[in-house]
Amino acid sequence: MRDTLIRADPRNASRNASRPQLIRMAITAILVLFVLFALPQLLSLYYIDTMTQVAVYSMVTLALGVLVGRVGLVSLGQVAVLAIGAWVAARLLFATTQPYPLVLLEAGLITMAAGVLIGLPALRLRGLYLALITLMFAGAITVVLATVNFPNGGHGFTGYNGSLVHIPPIRRPSIASGDPAYFRYSVIVATLMFLLVFAHIKTRPGRAWAAIRQSEPAALAAGINTWLYKLWAFALASFITGVAGGVLAGAVHYLYSIGFPTQDSITLLAVTLMGGVYSMWGAVVAALLYQFLPALLNNWGVSADWLIILFGLGVLQVLTTAPAGLADQVPKDLARLGRLLRRRLRKPAPGSTE
Amino acid sequence: MPPWSDFEPFIVSGLALGGVYALSGVGLVVLYRATGVLYLAFGAVGAMGALTAWSLGQVGAPGWVTWLTCIAVAAAITLGYGVLFGPALSKRDPLVKAVATIGLTLILYGLMDLLWTTSGGQARSLTLPTDNGGFSIGQIQVNWTQVIALAAGVVLTVGTGAFLRYTKLGTAMRAMANDREITATLGVPVRKVEAAAWLGCGVLAGIAGLLLADLVALDATTLTFLVISSLAAVLIARLRSITVTFVAAIVVGLLHDLLTPITSLTNYRDMTPFVLAAVALLVMPRSQVMTQSREEA
Numbered sequence: 001m002r003d004t005l006i007r008a009d010p011r012n013a014s015r016n017a018s019r020p021q022l023i024r025m026a027i028t029a030i031l032v033l034f035v036l037f038a039l040p041q042l043l044s045l046y047y048i049d050t051m052t053q054v055a056v057y058s059m060v061t062l063a064l065g066v067l068v069g070r071v072g073l074v075s076l077g078q079v080a081v082l083a084i085g086a087w088v089a090a091r092l093l094f095a096t097t098q099p100y101p102l103v104l105l106e107a108g109l110i111t112m113a114a115g116v117l118i119g120l121p122a123l124r125l126r127g128l129y130l131a132l133i134t135l136m137f138a139g140a141i142t143v144v145l146a147t148v149n150f151p152n153g154g155h156g157f158t159g160y161n162g163s164l165v166h167i168p169p170i171r172r173p174s175i176a177s178g179d180p181a182y183f184r185y186s187v188i189v190a191t192l193m194f195l196l197v198f199a200h201i202k203t204r205p206g207r208a209w210a211a212i213r214q215s216e217p218a219a220l221a222a223g224i225n226t227w228l229y230k231l232w233a234f235a236l237a238s239f240i241t242g243v244a245g246g247v248l249a250g251a252v253h254y255l256y257s258i259g260f261p262t263q264d265s266i267t268l269l270a271v272t273l274m275g276g277v278y279s280m281w282g283a284v285v286a287a288l289l290y291q292f293l294p295a296l297l298n299n300w301g302v303s304a305d306w307l308i309i310l311f312g313l314g315v316l317q318v319l320t321t322a323p324a325g326l327a328d329q330v331p332k333d334l335a336r337l338g339r340l341l342r343r344r345l346r347k348p349a350p351g352s353t354e
Numbered sequence: 355m356p357p358w359s360d361f362e363p364f365i366v367s368g369l370a371l372g373g374v375y376a377l378s379g380v381g382l383v384v385l386y387r388a389t390g391v392l393y394l395a396f397g398a399v400g401a402m403g404a405l406t407a408w409s410l411g412q413v414g415a416p417g418w419v420t421w422l423t424c425i426a427v428a429a430a431i432t433l434g435y436g437v438l439f440g441p442a443l444s445k446r447d448p449l450v451k452a453v454a455t456i457g458l459t460l461i462l463y464g465l466m467d468l469l470w471t472t473s474g475g476q477a478r479s480l481t482l483p484t485d486n487g488g489f490s491i492g493q494i495q496v497n498w499t500q501v502i503a504l505a506a507g508v509v510l511t512v513g514t515g516a517f518l519r520y521t522k523l524g525t526a527m528r529a530m531a532n533d534r535e536i537t538a539t540l541g542v543p544v545r546k547v548e549a550a551a552w553l554g555c556g557v558l559a560g561i562a563g564l565l566l567a568d569l570v571a572l573d574a575t576t577l578t579f580l581v582i583s584s585l586a587a588v589l590i591a592r593l594r595s596i597t598v599t600f601v602a603a604i605v606v607g608l609l610h611d612l613l614t615p616i617t618s619l620t621n622y623r624d625m626t627p628f629v630l631a632a633v634a635l636l637v638m639p640r641s642q643v644m645t646q647s648r649e650e651a
Contacts, residue, residue: 074449122636127447135582136582136631139624139628147621305468312458312459312461
């Protein structure tokens with residue numbers, strides 16, 4: 001068996017939903033409803049904005065998780081893909097009056113086309129080489145963006161006008177112009193993306209990816225078109241990240257190229273690994289680590305540098321001891337703690353006779 | 355197209371930059387071949403060393419102490435990481451080993467940002483006394499630091515090549531590049547050889563950090579991620595050949611600086627390493643990249 005970035009997931013996916021699965025789905029649905037309706041009432045505006053970012057980045061980490069965890073492809077350039085999505089969406093939002101969902105779809109599709117264009121030649125490479133070439137592409141895209149700039153309402157292809165004094169904000173959908181409403185909007189979009197990935201994992205592509213991750217030669221021998229399914233994963237990840245870019249554009253109103261540095265792609269891989277790449281919850285955990293924790297620390301007046309150090313330690317820890325990440329490790333550790341406590345309680349008091 | 359005289363100063367700076375990329379690249383290749391680790395924290399440890407040297411300089415330590423400290427800090431961190439995490443990850447895929455060094459990069463990066471905060475506004479600089487002296491070839495001013503940078507690249511490439519070819523330790527490293535297990539069976543003290551490779555790589559990282567802090571900028575982010583440029587040279591050399599690494603590094607450095615006076619391209623000059631590496635990887639024969647090592651089979 002080929003050593004993937006993280007060792008293979010031992011859990012089998014059965015096709016028919018069993019009872020515990022149904023319960024799990026019900027809990028997930030309740031949680032999504034809670035996040036949609038109760039959470040904006042409970043949080044201050046600062047945290048609502050933060051949670052919007054979490055929703056956006058959960059899509060990005062979801063896409064990266066699909067690549068790393070499901071197919072075994074490591075990309076070190078996802079932030080550049082996000083920047084492409086945001087750029088396309090911003091350009092379309094300034095140039096047209098199309099409804100927002102349509103713009104999101106178009107941003108996703110155009111980003112997907114760009115991802116496939118890069119993926120076509122890059123997928124000849126494997127493992128380390130693929131990771132490094134995505135890093136190279138990300139570096140190149142960052143340089144181009146720094147020169148081209150994000151659209152700010154100017155004219156021409158780039159839509160950038162450096163001498164503009166009053167920069168118009170990037171618009172939001174009319175039904176979600178306020179911050180709480182936009183938060184709900186981004187959660188709905190993110191939920192749709194999670195469902196899209198879920199549908200992939202439970203059907204043919206998911207099984208093909210699992211086979212490829214275990215062993216590419218074996219998958220090939222089993223009659224799987226490995227090239228097609230790897231490209232498919234690349235396209236899906238680019239699409240989701242592109243949509244996330246579109247949501248991000250509306251969330252922040254103004255985009256700057258310094259907001260998408262190459263090093264963020266590296267941090268993003270770190271949090272995705274820490275969150276866990278085998279479960280879709282891992283993507284949510286990763287996004288919370290990436291966006292919520294910094295906001296929390298900022299509020300407490302603690303430097304975000306501690307977080308970077310923590311992410312570094314987390315990567316080392318995940319790679320050496322906890323391959324399935326926090327989403328898997330924390331419930332397991334809690335269960336272990338529970339067992340330990342129960343045993344402690346059941347243990348007869350010292351001195352008593354059996 | 356600007357006149358030729360505009361390009362002339364950039365030949366010198368480009369060669370100097372290429373020299374540092376070359377010595378970084380050689381360090382990366384040697385470590386990769388001996389241990390299978392692509393050391394992505396190369397820039398970060400160099401930056402850590404350079405910033406430590408700067409702090410020592412602030413409290414009045416003499417120049418040579420700070421330079422040696424820079425190299426020692428980089429070497430110590432690298433050796434420490436190699437001894438601590440090398441054996442634990444030795445049987446894993448090269449990709450896993452590389453991603454683990456990203457962990458180290460983030461730890462160092464966070465520490466540097468914490469200890470040497472950049473938001474203060476005070477720009478730091480690390481100047482070597484060799485900046486002041488120099489000579490001129492025709493119209494072009496050359497300072498000694500630039501000469502040292504290029505010379506270090508040349509000397510270390512030739513030296514490392516000879517070391518790998520003619521010494522016992524070098525032969526052991528080459529053997530390990532082929533097969534770690536068989537080398538161990540032959541009685542080579544695998545861990546010691548690996549530790550030597552880590553130490554050597556760390557020393558090179560320190561030298562590169564010191565030179566780049568002078569030639570480019572003393573800034574944690576810049577120095578940490580400048581490694582990506584030397585990485586391009588290493589990729590062009592397919593993580594194997596030291597000679598190709600050297601040539602590629604010089605080309606990357608030279609081309610990068612020569613694009614500076616061309617107005618239409620100057621903003622895009624930072625793309626040079628990425629574009630060169632991408633092209634080199636993509637035109638590479640499939641077999642070369644598909645069968646990268648025995649562990650992966």
